[in-house]
Amino acid sequence: MSKMASNAKFKQFVTNLSVEDQQTVVDRQLRLLPAFIMQEVATTNNAKVIRKLESRLTQVRLMLSSIVANGKVV
Numbered sequence: 001m002s003k004m005a006s007n008a009k010f011k012q013f014v015t016n017l018s019v020e021d022q023q024t025v026v027d028r029q030l031r032l033l034p035a036f037i038m039q040e041v042a043t044t045n046n047a048k049v050i051r052k053l054e055s056r057l058t059q060v061r062l063m064l065s066s067i068v069a070n071g072k073v074v
């Protein structure tokens with residue numbers, strides 16, 4: 001499996017998208033990341049991977065706050 005992009009690179013990727021695509025990416029991540037975390041806990045229980053997924057989930061929640069407040073990720 002390849003490494004996940006850093007939160008900074010992920011945010012840069014999302015900010016370069018159109019507003020509609022930003023909303024789509026954030027919604028998808030909010031739906032999938034909790035499932036990924038539960039799957040990781042159930043299978044390998046790798047603390048480093050779980051920490052990274054939780055960090056990404058926190059970042060995506062901040063992006064959602066930004067979309068609600070500003071209409072786009074800033």
